[in-house]
Amino acid sequence: MRNGASWEKKEAHCTEEDPPEYGDCWDHVILDAVTKLVVAVVIGKWTKENCLALFREFVLRLKPGHLPRLITGDGWGPYLEAISAAFGYFPPPRSRERPGGRASQPRPIPPPRMVVMFVEKIRKGSRVVEVKSKVAAGAAEQAAQFLAASPVSTKANTAFIERYNATDRHLNAGKARSTYEFSKEKVFHDAISWWCGTYYNFCWAHRSLREEMAPKRFRPRRPAMAAGLTDHIWTVLEWVTYPTLQSVPIVLPH
DSSP: OEEEEEESSOGGGOOTTSOTTSEEEEEEEEEOTTTOOEEEEEEEOSOHHHHHHHHHHHHHHSOTTOOOSEEEEOOOTHHHHHHHHHHOBOOOOOOOSSTTOOOOOOOOBOOTTOEEEEEEEEEETTEEEEEEEEEEESOHHHHHHHHHHOSSOSSOOSHHHHHHHHHHHHHOGGGOTTSSOSBSSHHHHHHHHHHHHHHHHHTOOOGGGOEEEETTEEEOOOHHHHTTSOSSOOOHHHHHTSOSSOOOOOOOOO
């Protein structure tokens, strides 16, 4: 899913003389619906290249060989191609039936064990009146099994990523819509976007993740705790002082 914003100036005010990076930009985000962890983010224009980059980053965040069973999204065009490029395989090429026909160029397709579902919202004016979902890859029976076993939702939807986008907008004034608080420089827009995403993963209290330790007594958890990346709630001080580049001892030759 994507979370929109602008930098330098609003898209409607851009001219042909402006650099191509000016105007509307998007946070392309992948979120785990169970742990609410923001797994991958790519910041930039609404392009196929950024969509492909998002899923390449997604693969790097997973354990080697891990394959997501169910991926849902809003059905934007490049999604299926990006998912196929990240996780798919190349089927054997098929030659044309007529003699001398050239074999078609193979394209990757999602693996059989993966289900991809897209959600479409039907609007009447500014209101959503109906939500439809379809299986874009995989078997419909398998999709039904995955949804029935899901601990968070029995229907394909985009509610979890939309909830994160709303939280992100509260944390980052540069993403507020219909205001002049939009980001004025890309470097700061990127920096605060990463700051908010990491803060959300490690420091933000997520009500749906709390664990009941005793009657009416709960243990708060953050998405990073639910995903097993840490065993405690990080303070902002702990997070901003954590070294991003770990030091390694250097052994000099005698």
